[in-house]
Amino acid sequence: MQIPVQITFRDIPPSPAVEAAIREKAAKLDRYYDRITSCRVMVEAPSRHHHKGGHFHIRIDLTVPGGEELVVSRDPAEHADHSDVYVAVRDAFAAAERQIHDLATRRHANHA
Numbered sequence: 001m002q003i004p005v006q007i008t009f010r011d012i013p014p015s016p017a018v019e020a021a022i023r024e025k026a027a028k029l030d031r032y033y034d035r036i037t038s039c040r041v042m043v044e045a046p047s048r049h050h051h052k053g054g055h056f057h058i059r060i061d062l063t064v065p066g067g068e069e070l071v072v073s074r075d076p077a078e079h080a081d082h083s084d085v086y087v088a089v090r091d092a093f094a095a096a097e098r099q100i101h102d103l104a105t106r107r108h109a110n111h112a
Contacts, residue, residue, distance in 0.1 A: 001030050003038040012045035018085055025093035029062070033100045038063040041092075043085065056085045058092035062100070070103065072096045 005026045007019050026039050040061040046054020060072040072095045074088060 006040045008042045010044040056088040058088045070099045
């Protein structure tokens with residue numbers, strides 16, 4: 001990545017362990033498609049109005065050459081297991097991997 005990964009925490013104190021997990025997943029994305037120019041990740045805690053079992057919201061914004069931006073936003077209401085921040089991060093990056101793979105496939109097909 002040309003710009004280091006930017007991680008933002010909303011309504012949750014920053015966690016070095018969560019940051020490390022995110023940086024590891026972002027580095028893996030870079031191996032799939034080495035032309036990613038930036039990666040911004042937002043981790044949002046469950047609403048304070050919820051009692052136990054709130055779900056984390058993860059948003060990943062990737063920028064690639066040509067100004068194209070890929071956005072992964074995992075809606076916590078759709079995923080019952082996102083009460084664990086690490087599961088939410090894993091699932092968001094899995095979706096980002098699929099988008100990067102699709103982008104790489106499209107770009108390769110256009111240049112072939």
